[in-house]
Amino acid sequence: MKRLLVVDDEPHVARVLRVSLVKDGWSVEVACNGHEALQAIATNPPDVMITDIQMPGMGGEELCRQLRSTPPARPFPILVMTSMTARDQRSWAQELGGIEFLEKPVSPRRVAAILTQLIAREKNNA
Amino acid sequence: MNRYPNWPLILVTPAKTSSSDRIGLLVLLAGLLAAVLVAFLAVRHQNDERSREMLEQGTRLVKALSAIPIDGLTPSAGRPNPLAAVLRAHGSADLAYGLVTDSQGKSLSEVAAPGLNPTPLPLAADKPAEWFGHGPIDSGVAGLQLIEFHGPLLRDGHLEGFVRIGFREPSMGLSASQLPFLAGLALPILLLVPLFFFMLRSQLSPLKTLSQRVENLAGGTSDVDARDVVTRFGRFLDAAEKRIHELEATRGDADTSIKLLGYKKAKIESALETLPEGIIVLGESALTVFANAKVGPLLGIDPATLLHKGVTEWPIDGAITRLLAPLLSDESGPHTHNTDFQPGGDENRRVSVWVLPLFAPRDTTRRLGSLLVLRETTDQLLAGRARDEFIAHVAHEMKTPLANISLYGELLRDEPGLPDETRIEAINTVCDEAERAAGLINNLLNISRIEAGSIVIDRQWVRLADLLNDCMEHLSHGGHAHGLQLRVKVPPELPPVELDKDMMRIALNNLLTNAVKYNRPDGEIILSAEESDERIIISVQDSGIGIAADDLPKVFDKFYRSGDREAVSRGGHGLGLYLARQIVEMHQGQIGLVSQPGQGTRVTLSFRKPHVLLRAA
Numbered sequence: 001m002k003r004l005l006v007v008d009d010e011p012h013v014a015r016v017l018r019v020s021l022v023k024d025g026w027s028v029e030v031a032c033n034g035h036e037a038l039q040a041i042a043t044n045p046p047d048v049m050i051t052d053i054q055m056p057g058m059g060g061e062e063l064c065r066q067l068r069s070t071p072p073a074r075p076f077p078i079l080v081m082t083s084m085t086a087r088d089q090r091s092w093a094q095e096l097g098g099i100e101f102l103e104k105p106v107s108p109r110r111v112a113a114i115l116t117q118l119i120a121r122e123k124n125n126a
Numbered sequence: 127m128n129r130y131p132n133w134p135l136i137l138v139t140p141a142k143t144s145s146s147d148r149i150g151l152l153v154l155l156a157g158l159l160a161a162v163l164v165a166f167l168a169v170r171h172q173n174d175e176r177s178r179e180m181l182e183q184g185t186r187l188v189k190a191l192s193a194i195p196i197d198g199l200t201p202s203a204g205r206p207n208p209l210a211a212v213l214r215a216h217g218s219a220d221l222a223y224g225l226v227t228d229s230q231g232k233s234l235s236e237v238a239a240p241g242l243n244p245t246p247l248p249l250a251a252d253k254p255a256e257w258f259g260h261g262p263i264d265s266g267v268a269g270l271q272l273i274e275f276h277g278p279l280l281r282d283g284h285l286e287g288f289v290r291i292g293f294r295e296p297s298m299g300l301s302a303s304q305l306p307f308l309a310g311l312a313l314p315i316l317l318l319v320p321l322f323f324f325m326l327r328s329q330l331s332p333l334k335t336l337s338q339r340v341e342n343l344a345g346g347t348s349d350v351d352a353r354d355v356v357t358r359f360g361r362f363l364d365a366a367e368k369r370i371h372e373l374e375a376t377r378g379d380a381d382t383s384i385k386l387l388g389y390k391k392a393k394i395e396s397a398l399e400t401l402p403e404g405i406i407v408l409g410e411s412a413l414t415v416f417a418n419a420k421v422g423p424l425l426g427i428d429p430a431t432l433l434h435k436g437v438t439e440w441p442i443d444g445a446i447t448r449l450l451a452p453l454l455s456d457e458s459g460p461h462t463h464n465t466d467f468q469p470g471g472d473e474n475r476r477v478s479v480w481v482l483p484l485f486a487p488r489d490t491t492r493r494l495g496s497l498l499v500l501r502e503t504t505d506q507l508l509a510g511r512a513r514d515e516f517i518a519h520v521a522h523e524m525k526t527p528l529a530n531i532s533l534y535g536e537l538l539r540d541e542p543g544l545p546d547e548t549r550i551e552a553i554n555t556v557c558d559e560a561e562r563a564a565g566l567i568n569n570l571l572n573i574s575r576i577e578a579g580s581i582v583i584d585r586q587w588v589r590l591a592d593l594l595n596d597c598m599e600h601l602s603h604g605g606h607a608h609g610l611q612l613r614v615k616v617p618p619e620l621p622p623v624e625l626d627k628d629m630m631r632i633a634l635n636n637l638l639t640n641a642v643k644y645n646r647p648d649g650e651i652i653l654s655a656e657e658s659d660e661r662i663i664i665s666v667q668d669s670g671i672g673i674a675a676d677d678l679p680k681v682f683d684k685f686y687r688s689g690d691r692e693a694v695s696r697g698g699h700g701l702g703l704y705l706a707r708q709i710v711e712m713h714q715g716q717i718g719l720v721s722q723p724g725q726g727t728r729v730t731l732s733f734r735k736p737h738v739l740l741r742a743a
Binding site: 108 | 529530532533537540541548551555559687688
């Protein structure tokens with residue numbers, strides 16, 4: 001079973017994705033900010049991570065920078081949830097590189113399709 | 127118009143003789159007088175010379191004779207009188223007599239001009255200081271004055287006699303020998319007199335003509351030329367006087383203008399000093415001619431250091447001068463330019479500069495300089511940042527419930543085989559999020575109205591038991607407080623309180639919403655009121671997850687949300703406590719919060735009783 005880590009202070013995204021993706025063989029774990037995400041990644045890196053940007057404590061940008069400066073034992077694709085009105089926030093993600101964007105509001109079907117593509121790409125790269 | 131119609135009458139004084147005759151006579155008399163004066167001075171000078179010469183001759187002659195032994199000066203048998211020989215040898219025409227006496231005054235030898243009978247000066251043999259000398263003596267002839275010179279005759283240092291020489295005293299009279307000399311002096315003078323007279327006459331001729339014409343005019347004689355001259359002269363005087371008046375007026379205007387300009391300059395500078403903005407004026411040569419005191423703190427320098435310098439020479443940050451220099455050049459065009467800079471590179475400060483070209487009033491192609499207006503716009507900068515942050519917060523808070531509604535809506539639409547439990551949860555979440563969005567909008571509107579000052583507290587007497595029970599019933603009917611124990615505790619004797627009922631209901635609903643949101647599933651909410659001597663205290667107490675001590679100082683800040691995982695998982699938009707505080711403070715009340723993580727939170731609203739308010743007023 002593939003593991004998806006959802007980092008968001010709002011619990012609903014993770015709840016819905018858990019319900020929606022379970023039939024596709026995904027297990028969904030939740031972290032409500034960057035600190036919790038880093039702990040979860042240190043314990044057991046996920047196959048894919050979806051993170052919000054604006055969160056109490058450590059936000060999504062800082063989380064990604066730390067993952068780039070201190071890469072995990074096993075690298076994984078990162079999806080950043082962003083919106084049309086926050087295009088200026090994409091600059092740091094482009095600077096870091098290797099980060100995909102997920103437009104809000106998040107659609108479970110869209111997420112499922114993206115995850116499928118990412119896993120396929122990972123297999124090809126491997 | 128001639129302003130001097132009568133002046134010829136004033137000037138004219140008719141004379142019996144012509145002025146030319148009078149002048150000629152005067153010149154002749156003056157010439158004669160000058161000749162006589164010159165002759166008198168010449169003769170007098172000549173006499174003075176003769177007297178001085180006689181004095182020297184007499185003294186020298188006496189001294190020479192004193193050196194001869196007395197025997198050498200007295201006659202003896204067989205030889206001529208030596209004294210006569212000496213005097214004859216001297217040959218002076220003024221020599222009158224010679225006399226040798228013994229020490230007692232007895233004559234030993236005497237030589238005298240014919241007719242003279244001089245009376246020698248008495249000499250004392252016992253007064254050596256008087257042995258040499260001279261003095262006037264009587265000649266015995268009327269009108270002839272003699273000067274006698276005398277000296278001692280010594281033998282072996284003893285006085286044996288005196289030698290005396292008499293000279294005629296020079297007189298002031300003219301002698302025939304002096305006439306050629308005097309004639310030589312007088313002739314050039316007398317020759318110059320007519321020459322001078324003709325020259326003077328030639329020079330005075332125009333005046334004479336004018337005078338004649340004026341006399342003719344005054345005498346009624348018809349003289350067209352004279353009248354013309356008078357008229358033109360009068361016009362000339364008029365024009366000259368007018369011109370003088372004009373020049374005086376022009377000078378007066380210039381003085382006034384200078385004073386006025388000075389006054390205006392001082393007034394303008396004073397006005398520029400009172401402006402809240404920094405003002406710099408650059409002249410036509412792009413040098414600073416004025417900088418008011420406000421420039422100092424904006425640029426961090428003494429404004430006087432800018433004077434008489436171009437912008438590139440200003441002692442300020444080079445980045446600022448590079449920013450301003452293009453705006454001050456002639457190529458910058460006729461438009462106003464605006465730019466900003468951060469003094470000292472401080473990101474939290476901003477100074478805005480407007481550069482206005484100054485043109486000549488009637489020639490917009492001629493640039494007279496530039497005006498720089500500097501204003502501290504840090505407040506606008508910070509306000510802009512705060513506004514941007516606020517909008518970002520609001521957008522985020524608004525999008526979150528909408529995104530959740532969309533998320534669950536898609537789930538319900540795309541997953542028809544969802545278990546009932548999941549479906550009900552999804553539907554409830556959609557309803558909750560819609561209510562959350564509505565609550566957020568309401569809170570934002572209320573905060574906006576409060577911060578804008580557009581809400582006026584409408585106080586009315588409120589029974590707290592009714593208000594608190596209404597709020598709790600509203601909470602209960604909403605279904606959100608399912609499983610929680612809700613209690614209202616209000617003493618029956620609690621007096622009515624003067625509050626804005628609607629606003630207080632908003633504050634209490636926010637506090638109760640938090641009490642539900644952060645409570646434990648079987649928890650308790652107590653809404654109570656009590657009174658002390660001076661205050662009425664309303665409190666909302668829950669038995670929920672509580673608030674960490676680190677978060678307590680910030681919980682009333684706008685948009686503040688705890689980073690605690692449990693708190694984050696329960697949502698919230700960070701406006702409820704902020705809005706409650708605003709409402710309480712509008713009532714001159716106080717809001718407080720105590721909390722224990724894991725045990726619950728108690729929020730208290732405290733208001734002073736009416737009599738305390740009156741006493742304070």
